[in-house]
Amino acid sequence: MKISILQKLIIFSFIILAGNLFIGYTVYKSNQKLLNSQQWVQHTEQVISQSGNILLLVKDFEIASKGFVITNDSSFLEPFKQVKITFAYIGQLRQLTRDNPLQQQRIDSLNFYLHKYLDFTSQTVELRSKQGLASAITHISTKKGKQYAGRIYQITNTIQQEEFYLLKQRKQTNGRSVAALNWVTMGMYILMAVLTMFLLLAAVIFLFQHKQKEKKAAELIVINKELNFQYHENEKQDAANKELEAFSYSVSHDLRAPLRHIGGFVDLLIKNNSTQLNETGLRYLNIISESSQEMGNLIDALLTFSRLSRTELNRTTVNSKGLITHVLNTFSDELAGRNIEINISELPDTRGDESLINQVWVNLISNALKYSRNKEKAVIDIGGKIEDNETIFHIRDNGAGFDMKYADKLFGVFQRLHKARDFEGIGIGLANVNRIIVRHGGKCWAEGEVGNGAAFFFSIPNN
């Protein structure tokens, strides 16, 4: 199946549309990932900051209890108001790490040790206020408080380390997928750019072809009009031909009848009454008889000529060599008594009406024989060659020739360039040749020189 350029354009457009949608999707995805990473960073920061806050508060508690133990000044106990906040922080931490069971465990133990530590500090504070410095120091000396605080530091640190580690991992994973997405996006961009270029190219070609088509369509319309015109012209031509046919029919019958009577009765007069006429009278009658015959010949020639314009061409492949050989054979009587050299060179076949082409060669060969008869040795060359889209034939003799300044008269009806006294004829042969060749779509022309022979050419289109 052949895909038209317009279909290609549409397919291309859809591919590019799909590609662009995909690019949009990947860009969206990659943005999502980046956003996700940022959220994770924020999350980690929150965890770290919360746990840091808890540590700071624990430190505050330590300083507060130590200050109170040393001074027994209750104003040192101020930070303990923050205990609630500390547990609120733990609650928030728990919230932040709710998807991580390990961290939850750690927060539980953080919570546990915080409680222990606060209990211990409460005991220290109570001992100091009720039993005095020494018992408080003794209590502190158990190092339990320090132990708990150490655990708290340790756990907090672990929680923070874990978050850092997770953050690093997430960043790495995200980074990889973002990079991959970037590659895909870039690839798609390039692909889309190439496809868009193709689309543009195809569109340009399409527009160009469309223009060509429009031009062709316009040309077709013109051709159609011409054909239409031609058709009407042909109809007119047909009508004219019919009229001409009726005219020639009439000429053939009506013009010949009185002529026949003149000739006929003059001949009867000569035949039956010659003894009653003197020599001059008899000569006149003979002239009348000859003239009527001559006129009969002219009428016949005209009728033949007009018939050549009317009869339909029956085109076949004409074997030129065979045809010319045949025509030459019909002149064998004339050839027999003369010194003639006939050279036939290459003779390509042609397409035409065989009987009409035959007539062309009969006329041309008979002319060549006629006008070369006064030469001691007549030389006649016949040949043909295929040119671009036509075949050109020629016949050349070394006879009487003609004056080139009258060349345009050669092919006219009843036009003669020689006196009837020198060469008989009525001047219809070449007119017939020309008519036949023109009807075949070809041309006739001639070259010659007085006393140095003549050459006649005619062309026949190959198609």
Added chain:
Amino acid sequence: MIAEVKRILIVDDSPKDVELTIAALGENNLANEVIVAEDGEEALDYLYKRGKFANNDGFPAVILLDIKMPKMNGIEVLKHIRSDPQFKLIPVIMVTSSREEKDLVESYKLGANSYVVKPVDIVQFIDAIKVLGQYWAIINQTPPHPGK
């Protein structure tokens, strides 16, 4: 030499042509048995024994038929002759001044036995008629006539 002179029907509207034809036939001593019809209708009148030919007592051995005539032309006369079983075997020679191929073709299609173009040269014409007259009136055996 002439065993039996047979009747010749000349159908021609031109008295001059008729005279020339008769002169030509006279050269062959055939002129005594010539009947002239001046147009196609008269020719049929002669064959069907009507009008001025009501007293006609026989059939022509050969018909010399011109083509271009007023009223009914030679081609139409030929059509009539060839469509009637009584006459369809009578030899018909078209003698005409027309060299038109379509006349010739149509004449032969309709069953003309011969087609001769009237020559302008009387000597030729006499020769032509001589040959025709001898062939059709003397040599050629006319087909047996159903009416006889």
